[in-house]
Amino acid sequence: MAKSNVFTVAQLKSLPVGKHCDGQGLWLHKRADGGAQWTFRFQLWGRQREMGIGSFKRIGLGEARKKADWVRLQVQADIDPVKQRRLERQQSNSRDGRLESLAWEAYGTHKASLKHGGADGLWVSPLRLHLLPKLGKMPIVKIDQDDIAHALAPIWHEKPVTAKKALSRLRTVFKYARAKGFLVNRAVIEEAVILLGENKKPVRQSLSLPWSGVPALYATLSDDDPVQLALRMLILTGVRADSVNNMQLGQIEGEMWQIPPLHVKGRASNTAGFDVPLSQEALHVIALAKKQEQNGYLFPNARGGPLNKMAMRNHLVETNVAARPHGFRASLRTWLSDQTDCPFEIAEACIGHVRKGDAAIDTYNRTAYVMKRATFMTDWAAYVSGKT
Template identity: 45%
Template sequence: MRATNRLSAGFLKSAPVGKHCDGAGLWLIKREDGGAQWVLRVTVHGRRREMGLGGFPALGLADARKLADRWRKVAAAGRDPVKEREAEERAARREDISLTVLTADAFEARKAELKGDGTAGRWLSPLNLHVLPKLGRVPVTDLDQRDIRDTLAPIWHTKADTARKALNRLSIVMRHAAALGLDVDLQATDKAKALLGKTRHVPKNIPAMTWADVPDFYASLEEPTLTHLALRLLILTGMRSTPLRNIRLDQIEGDVWTVPAEAMKGRKGATEAFRVPLSTEAQRIIDLARPHARNGFLFPNNRQGVISDMTLSRHMERRELEARPHGFRTSLRTWLAEATDAPHEVAEAVLAHVTDSGVVRAYRRTDYLEQRRALLERWADHVTGGAGQVVKLAGAG
């Protein structure tokens, strides 16, 4: 029998940095930062296992010895104490299998797939707002289609998109719970959808300005303010508001703005950045905005971040316009269809839309940069009051 109880309480109070053996595999490891950790080393089926028991002095000498003795007996019985403790911890966690707890666990497992690790909160918000206040305390094993139907029924027709997202997220949480070994009804969300019926909600497109009216609006943005300049660049590039508002000086090189892949909505799994050709007018607007730049951002706000999407929308609201900033993408796409002979794939590429399958895109090694450059130069000519005549693309077919 190996010697045990080698350490004393007095020694532990002033133990030097290093490893100190109490016997029978129990060690105290004293770190240079002053902290200390109890570690137990055992052998199971000829394999060395090491497990942390807790920190000192939170776990005292007597308690550390008791804990070590418990896990030595587990090892002597031929069971792995590390795996056994993990199983106990899982069982303890499962004591609280409420929907709130499982939702948080599912989100942690999934957030690496989300933009910015889900820090914006959009993945969780449909559940936080409309599901968890009513069902958060219910064990996931008790959830059925009637619970879900009754919870989503008030918004099923009035906030159809939000209800759909909530149902989708709930399905993911239920699958996560099943993967943990919990006995849940994986068909509960599909059954709830059947009970709720087809939504009466008719999606509304974001109001857009006709492309013929864009030049007059563009001309009205005559002040060198960040709002006016950002709206002008939004119109000229056809980009979404988020990457445009977050544009950085180091993303601009000559007449090309390179948007990082993670900033591009609708390009899930994209590993390549998106290049935006900048027309002569777009470059002029960027030069006008440069004096406002701060912390590398071309359109900073008065505090730490960048101007908000609401800032751009409110400007149009104050002008009593029905159209919204995002609608300029529709204006540009309609102009491409009606005033140019741009092939479908090139026109879609102007708006950074993903077309074709992943296999086709893998073989088609082009982003149509030069063809998009010609189109956006002509678009700039149109919005600044040019003729806007039909654009012919050489070699486009």
């Protein structure tokens, strides 16, 4: 066995610069700048490791040997003392271990995969508004199902979609905390749902017009108002409002609209974006919109930026139309099912739904059905504009 307790306190003070072993893994590293550091070397699972014990100025020889004994016992018990010490520090009530701090850290690592890079704050909003005010200061390891249920009770039945989003964000934060080494119990989230009870309030779907009523509405939309031109483009293409609000002249290539991934739901990490075949009626709307174009935006707001996200909705409300922009996607999708022989995959592709099926099939079948979609979208445009 290696010798231990080699040095005395007096000898330590006179040691030269370098690394000196007190025995059984305890070392003192004296630096040229006058400082010195205690370390402990050990071997575990076939790996050589070194763990800092503390500064020589703050920890004397006797205390360093006691700390070395603790590390030695950990190693003998097949425990990595470096990881164990980190876990113990993280389980303390320090600010770094509180929900609010970890929530923002998790958001920081997650937002790169979000639309707009998470800059709009929509992802973190349910957490920030409904959980952090009540639980943010708590150490995450001490949060239980009662805490979560109490925080979400005011919105659980009144705002079920928001409440479920808050829980989804909390799951992400708990996973992140677990990955960092915090011994959180992720099961408390599901137990909180049991305490809150079943939510029977139906999710309200976007108001939509029956497809038979769309041509009459389309006929009322003007040729010179950016908001109404945007609504025409929305109806003709079946895309989401954000894509139309941010539509730019540079995205048009011949008879194709190339929507960048930033403005396509679920495509933030897809560099290909989404290609929309344009009918002759859609190209006509673009030609009209060019007269209003500002800073590249085909449907600009008053300051020359992208159209306000509420502009099309407000027009429908002001004209007493019982529909919302997102609902026209349902009108198109229902028309495709009722009035055409459009296959399911192509109909879903027409409204930009991303199919999540067999991974092997998705790997090899990379088509977006652009040419086949073009035929059906041309028929839809002709129907909507009253040309058939």
